[in-house]
Amino acid sequence: MDACTGPAIGWPKSATFRTGDIVGIDVLLHVVRNIYENIPQDESRELYRVPPLIEEMVKRGCWAKRRAAVSTSA
Numbered sequence: 001m002d003a004c005t006g007p008a009i010g011w012p013k014s015a016t017f018r019t020g021d022i023v024g025i026d027v028l029l030h031v032v033r034n035i036y037e038n039i040p041q042d043e044s045r046e047l048y049r050v051p052p053l054i055e056e057m058v059k060r061g062c063w064a065k066r067r068a069a070v071s072t073s074a
Contacts, residue, residue: 024063025054025057025058025062025063026058026063028054029050029054029055029058032048032050033050035048036048036049036050
């Protein structure tokens with residue numbers, strides 16, 4: 001997936017999943033929700049619909065390496 005959503009389409013090398021792992025999917029969820037809500041007429045809007053799996057992962061606290069780093073450094 002990251003090979004298809006990274007530099008191949010003009011996004012950073014970290015692409016989708018690595019970016020989510022770095023910043024945390026809770027942050028990624030917030031950003032994607034914000035985009036979705038603010039582009040009601042955009043033809044690409046449905047690309048920004050958050051998958052239920054991501055919603056559930058955030059709800060359960062499965063956030064990423066960022067959270068682990070914060071938890072272990074405190």
